[in-house]
Amino acid sequence: MEKVLVLIVGAGPSGLAVAACLSQLSIPYCIVEREDCSASLWRKRTYDRLKLHLAKEFCELPHMSYPSDTPTYINKEQFVRYVDAYVDHFNIFPKYSTSVESCKYDEVSNCWDVMAHDKVTGLVIEYTARFLVVATGENSEGIIPEIPGLHDFPGEVIHSSGYKSWNNYAGKEVLVIGCGNSGMEIAYDLASHGVETSVVIRSPVHVMTKGLINLGMKLVNWRLPVKFVDFIIVTLANIRYGDLSKYGIIRPNMGPFLLKAKTGRSAVIDVGTVDLIKKGVIKVLSSVSCIREDSIEFEDGKNCCFDSIVFATGYKSTANRWLKNGEGLLNESGMPKREFPNHWKGENGLYCVGLAMKGLSGISCDAKTVAADIKSIVDSMGSFY
Ligand SMILES: Cc1cc2nc3c(=O)[nH]c(=O)nc-3n(C[C@H](O)[C@H](O)[C@H](O)COP(=O)(O)OP(=O)(O)OC[C@H]3O[C@@H](n4cnc5c(N)ncnc54)[C@H](O)[C@@H]3O)c2cc1C
Numbered sequence: 238m239e240k241v242l243v244l245i246v247g248a249g250p251s252g253l254a255v256a257a258c259l260s261q262l263s264i265p266y267c268i269v270e271r272e273d274c275s276a277s278l279w280r281k282r283t284y285d286r287l288k289l290h291l292a293k294e295f296c297e298l299p300h301m302s303y304p305s306d307t308p309t310y311i312n313k314e315q316f317v318r319y320v321d322a323y324v325d326h327f328n329i330f331p332k333y334s335t336s337v338e339s340c341k342y343d344e345v346s347n348c349w350d351v352m353a354h355d356k357v358t359g360l361v362i363e364y365t366a367r368f369l370v371v372a373t374g375e376n377s378e379g380i381i382p383e384i385p386g387l388h389d390f391p392g393e394v395i396h397s398s399g400y401k402s403w404n405n406y407a408g409k410e411v412l413v414i415g416c417g418n419s420g421m422e423i424a425y426d427l428a429s430h431g432v433e434t435s436v437v438i439r440s441p442v443h444v445m446t447k448g449l450i451n452l453g454m455k456l457v458n459w460r461l462p463v464k465f466v467d468f469i470i471v472t473l474a475n476i477r478y479g480d481l482s483k484y485g486i487i488r489p490n491m492g493p494f495l496l497k498a499k500t501g502r503s504a505v506i507d508v509g510t511v512d513l514i515k516k517g518v519i520k521v522l523s524s525v526s527c528i529r530e531d532s533i534e535f536e537d538g539k540n541c542c543f544d545s546i547v548f549a550t551g552y553k554s555t556a557n558r559w560l561k562n563g564e565g566l567l568n569e570s571g572m573p574k575r576e577f578p579n580h581w582k583g584e585n586g587l588y589c590v591g592l593a594m595k596g597l598s599g600i601s602c603d604a605k606t607v608a609a610d611i612k613s614i615v616d617s618m619g620s621f622y
């Protein structure tokens with residue numbers, strides 16, 4: 238049984254950010270990660286052509302900026318290199334291949350009892366921690382919706398987190414389901430390399446250029462009202478793209494920044510997908526109603542055959558599977574119960590970082606707030622050990 242002051246679960250950007258903030262405050266911690274590397278989502282579960290959607294100044298972790306020669310929009314490799322430098326700079330040594338299987342609060346010892354599985358030795362490791370930080374992410378597991386007949390589909394079915402590049406799909410007909418950033422970019426990756434590609438667009442979506450989003454973020458930072466910023470960038474986007482409703486792309490009533498703030502849903506940053514849709518290179522289809530062998534039926538009555546389906550249908554948090562007594566912090570979906578900005582603290586020294594659907598800048602805020610809160614409690618406790 239290892240006694241630690243703070244246990245951080247997950248060594249993605251969130252866990253690493255808390256670790257860095259705690260070490261700046263001279264607070265000892267232990268950080269565990271189920272995979273064999275840090276930022277495993279970025280290294281193992283993202284597509285090759287991924288670039289950060291936001292300008293680098295909105296994607297920094299606490300206490301360390303990007304090198305000045307870094308381009309405004311950085312790619313996956315550059316982000317991973319930044320994470321590696323971050324881990325080195327703050328002397329973070331995550332305990333890798335260590336998957337937390339259960340955590341519960343012990344009222345007698347006032348500590349969190351944690352059981353973890355060491356995937357290398359196969360041994361069970363027990364920790365007892367005064368503070369527990371959930372940093373396992375909103376993207377812990379891919380969601381694949383239930384569709385009648387999907388199990389009998391003879392072709393390949395993958396989630397976007399397993400998609401790497403068009404290479405594996407030459408000569409195939411691919412259906413991409415979902416019109417968020419991943420779905421739209423994967424459709425572009427496939428179609429721009431000659432793969433027959435269709436995309437299912439079911440719900441309204443804001444299509445934007447990255448320049449417009451960058452402009453909007455700057456205006457919001459200058460404290461202009463969000464509704465006004467939304468009005469400006471939607472107007473500019475409509476000038477840039479024209480009416481897209483005839484292609485099946487409909488704008489939500491609420492503007493993109495307000496929508497992000499209220500629901501966490503991001504605008505789609507167009508990487509060229511819309512032009513391919515306009516040219517008819519990418520076909521847009523309505524919702525899938527059912528699947529019969531390799532033939533897929535759509536809600537508007539259409540019927541097409543495909544070799545592969547890529548589900549770009551989002552992710553979910555899995556913290557509830559291992560966290561007991563976390564009801565004060567997380568709801569049944571493993572997401573914060575309380576609204577931003579009061580989402581990060583539960584009872585008995587329990588915290589979450591990176592679950593506010595606010596990307597890397599939200600992670601940075603959460604990490605600083607949580608570390609400062611732990612510091613103030615530790616200071617008032619006197620000596621813990
Ligand atoms: C494709 C994609 C693109 C994105 N692009 C951007 C962007 O451009 N800008 C932006 O700001 N945000 C972006 N995001 C959102 C967000 O910033 C990233 O998802 C970020 O990696 C989240 O960091 P995290 O540490 O909270 O979660 P993760 O990166 O998911 O890290 C959580 C870690 O916890 C580990 N873990 C999970 N369960 C356990 C367990 N039981 N025990 C031990 N370890 C566990 C996981 O293995 C993982 O390494 C993107 C997300 C995705 C999916």
Ligand SMILES: *[C@@H]1O[C@H](CO)[C@@H](O)[C@H](O)[C@H]1NC(C)=O
Nearest residue numbers: 568569570571572573574575
């Ligand atoms: C859990 O909270 C999130 C926001 O943090 C919300 O989107 C989701 O609908 C909630 N789920 C449940 C089951 O209440």
